[in-house]
Amino acid sequence: MPELPEVETIRRGLEEVLPGLVFAVVEIISPGPLKDLPTDQFAGSIVGEKVLGIERRGKYLLLNLVDGCSILIHLRMTGRLVFSRHQQQADRHTCLLFHFTDGSCLSFSDIRKFGTVTLLTAGAKSNTALSMLGPEPLSGDFNFPYLDRELEKRVVSVKALLLNQRVIAGLGNIYVDEILHRAAIRPERRARSLDRKERLALFRIIREVLEEAVNCRGTTMSDYRDATGSAGTFQGKLLVYGRMDRPCFRCGTAICRSRVAGRGTHFCPECQK
Ligand SMILES: [Zn+2]
Structure with missing residues (x-):
C-alpha cells in the first residue's frame, strides 16, 4: 500500500494543482525520506524551480520540473502527499513541507518512515529503479x-x-x-x-x-x-x-x-x- 490505483489517484489530484507553481521554501522537518542527497543540496536545487507536470510509473510519482529535473517519490507503506491552497502546519509525522510562491503548500508525511524522496537530474531516469520496471498494466505495452x-x-x-x-x-x-x-x-x-x-x-x-x-x-x-x-x-x-x-x-x-x-x-x- 499504496498501489497503482492509489498512486494514480494522487497523481491526478496533483496534476490539477501543481503545474506552474514555483517552489519558494523547502522545509525539511525530518530528512529520513531524502536519499542520495544532502538536505541543503536538495532544497537548494528545487527552490526557484517551476513544476511542469506529474507522472506516475508503477508505484512511483515523478514531479517533473521545468529545468528537466524530477522529484522521484515512493510512498511505500504509509507515505502521504497532501496539497493545500494555504500554509500547512507540520505534525509529528510530517517530513517535508514544500512551500510555493503563491502561498500554497505540499506536505509529505509518513508514519512508518519507509517512503523515499529523491532528486533526479535531467536524463537520470534511465539509470534508476524506474528503468527496471515492467510495463504499465493499463497501457498498450501490457498485452x-x-x-x-x-x-x-x-x-x-x-x-x-x-x-x-x-x-x-x-x-x-x-x-x-x-x-x-x-x-x-x-x-x-x-x-x-x-x-x-x-x-x-x-x-x-x-x-x-x-x-x-x-x-x-x-x-x-x-x-x-x-x-x-x-x-x-x-x-x-x-x-x-x-x-x-x-x-x-x-x-x-x-x-x-x-x-x-x-x-x-x-x-x-x-x-x-
Ligand atoms: Zn467462493
Whole structure:
C-alpha cells in the first residue's frame, strides 16, 4: 500500500494543482525520506524551480520540473502527499513541507518512515529503479502475448509473478488477491500451470480490477489518502482481501488466509482452483 490505483489517484489530484507553481521554501522537518542527497543540496536545487507536470510509473510519482529535473517519490507503506491552497502546519509525522510562491503548500508525511524522496537530474531516469520496471498494466505495452510469455517462463507462484515489479509495474498485495479471486485462480499455483482460459481471464481481470479501483479513487484500509486528504472507496468492493473467515460472496465458503510469496494472502478455497 499504496498501489497503482492509489498512486494514480494522487497523481491526478496533483496534476490539477501543481503545474506552474514555483517552489519558494523547502522545509525539511525530518530528512529520513531524502536519499542520495544532502538536505541543503536538495532544497537548494528545487527552490526557484517551476513544476511542469506529474507522472506516475508503477508505484512511483515523478514531479517533473521545468529545468528537466524530477522529484522521484515512493510512498511505500504509509507515505502521504497532501496539497493545500494555504500554509500547512507540520505534525509529528510530517517530513517535508514544500512551500510555493503563491502561498500554497505540499506536505509529505509518513508514519512508518519507509517512503523515499529523491532528486533526479535531467536524463537520470534511465539509470534508476524506474528503468527496471515492467510495463504499465493499463497501457498498450501490457498485452496478452507478453503476459502469456512471462507466465510460461516463470516457475514461481502466480502471486509472486504478479507482485514482481519487473514483470508488471504497480500491483501490490491487495489488488493481486482481488485479481486472483475474480480470475478463480489459487495464488500459490505455479505461473506456468495456468491453462489458456485462465491466462486470458487473468489478463482481462488485471485491467478490469485496476480500472475499477482507479475509478473508485483507490482503497483506504487505514492510512491512504489522496492529494486532497480524502479516502478512496474501493474497500467497499473488496471480495477477499481483509475478509478472513467471512463468507465468500460467490459461494458462502469461509475466506482463507495463508502465506504466499511471503505475503498474507486471502482466497476462497472453493471458488479458486
Ligand atoms: Zn467462493
